[in-house]
Amino acid sequence: MSERKSNKQRRAEIRDKRLKRAEAARRALAQPDPRWRDEAGPPPVVGGVATDRELLARYNNTYDLLPAFYFDRPFTCRDCGEAQVWTAKQQKWWYEEVRAPIDSEAVRCRRCRRARREGDPAGNALRERCRQLRALGARAPDAAARRAIDEALESKWWGVRVVALETLGLWADATSVERLKAMVSPAQAPPRGSWLFQARSAAAKALALKLPEAESDWALETGLSGHREGGHLLEALVNRPRAFWERALETEWRRADPERLIRLVWAVRWNAADEALYRSWRGKLRGHADRRVGLAVRYAWGEEI
Ligand SMILES: [Zn+2]
Structure with missing residues (x-):
C-alpha cells in the first residue's frame, strides 16, 4: 500500500469520519437519556432547543432516530455559495410547524429561496455571476480573470466575494495566497459583523482548498497558535x-x-x-x-x- 494517499482520498476519508462522528452525536442525542428527557433540565449543549418528540414521532415513521434537541447547523447555500447557519429555532419551526420530514434540510439561504420562488432576475444574475467566478478557478489566472476577481471582491453581495476568495484559493499562486493570508491574519482585529470579519474565515477556508506545500509551516503555526480560523488551516495539512x-x-x-x-x-x-x-x-x-x-x-x- 502506498504511504501517501492523494489529497482527494484523504479529504474523502476526513469527510466520512466527520459524517460518522456527526451521526454518532445525533444518535447519542436521540437516546432517551433521562438527563435529556427531563424537561426542567438544561439542554446538554448551549444553544440547543428541545424538540417535541411525541409530535415528531407522529409525523415521521421512526422514533429512535428523532433528535432530542435542535442545534444551529452550518451549511453552504447551494445557489450563492454563502456560508449560512440554519438556526435551532428555524429547525423547530420547519419540523414541528411545517411538519417537514425529519431528514429534510436547509440547502438554500433565504435570499436564494425567494429568488427561486419569484424567478427573480436579480437572483438569476447573481447565480450566473457566481457560476462564472467559480469557472475561473479551473484554469490559471490571466489579467482579465484577476480583474473579474477584484471586481467581485467589491460586490455588495458578500456571497459573491466569498466565491471570489474561493477562486483565489483554487489558483493558489503566490499573489493569491499572499492576499488570502493577509485576510486571515489582518493587522487589526476586524469588528464583528464587518466584511473583514467574515473574510477571515472565508479566506482560511479558501486557502485550505489547495494549500501550497511551501505554506505548510505557516498554516501549522497559525493553527497551533490558537488563531480562531486555525482549524481550517490545520485540516489543510x-x-x-x-x-x-x-x-x-x-x-x-x-x-x-x-x-x-x-x-x-x-x-x-x-x-x-x-x-x-x-x-x-x-x-x-x-x-x-x-x-x-x-x-x-x-x-x-x-x-x-
Ligand atoms: Zn444563497
Missing part, C-alpha cells in the same frame, strides 16, 4: 509526510505548551494516516504532566477513557 509531523511533535514537545500540544494531537490525528507515528508517540504524550494532553490523545484515537 492533509498528505504532509510523516517527517513533517514528526518534526512538529518534536518541536512542540520541547516547547511544552499544553494548548499547542493538544491542537497538534488533533492535527496529527486528522492528517497523518500513519498509525506507526501515533504508536511511537502515544506513551510519551499520554504521560504528559498536563493531564489534558493525555486525554486529548485518548479522545483523538477513540480509546477507552
Whole structure:
C-alpha cells in the first residue's frame, strides 16, 4: 500500500469520519437519556432547543432516530455559495410547524429561496455571476480573470466575494495566497459583523482548498497558535509526510505548551494516516504532566477513557 494517499482520498476519508462522528452525536442525542428527557433540565449543549418528540414521532415513521434537541447547523447555500447557519429555532419551526420530514434540510439561504420562488432576475444574475467566478478557478489566472476577481471582491453581495476568495484559493499562486493570508491574519482585529470579519474565515477556508506545500509551516503555526480560523488551516495539512509531523511533535514537545500540544494531537490525528507515528508517540504524550494532553490523545484515537 502506498504511504501517501492523494489529497482527494484523504479529504474523502476526513469527510466520512466527520459524517460518522456527526451521526454518532445525533444518535447519542436521540437516546432517551433521562438527563435529556427531563424537561426542567438544561439542554446538554448551549444553544440547543428541545424538540417535541411525541409530535415528531407522529409525523415521521421512526422514533429512535428523532433528535432530542435542535442545534444551529452550518451549511453552504447551494445557489450563492454563502456560508449560512440554519438556526435551532428555524429547525423547530420547519419540523414541528411545517411538519417537514425529519431528514429534510436547509440547502438554500433565504435570499436564494425567494429568488427561486419569484424567478427573480436579480437572483438569476447573481447565480450566473457566481457560476462564472467559480469557472475561473479551473484554469490559471490571466489579467482579465484577476480583474473579474477584484471586481467581485467589491460586490455588495458578500456571497459573491466569498466565491471570489474561493477562486483565489483554487489558483493558489503566490499573489493569491499572499492576499488570502493577509485576510486571515489582518493587522487589526476586524469588528464583528464587518466584511473583514467574515473574510477571515472565508479566506482560511479558501486557502485550505489547495494549500501550497511551501505554506505548510505557516498554516501549522497559525493553527497551533490558537488563531480562531486555525482549524481550517490545520485540516489543510492533509498528505504532509510523516517527517513533517514528526518534526512538529518534536518541536512542540520541547516547547511544552499544553494548548499547542493538544491542537497538534488533533492535527496529527486528522492528517497523518500513519498509525506507526501515533504508536511511537502515544506513551510519551499520554504521560504528559498536563493531564489534558493525555486525554486529548485518548479522545483523538477513540480509546477507552
Ligand atoms: Zn444563497
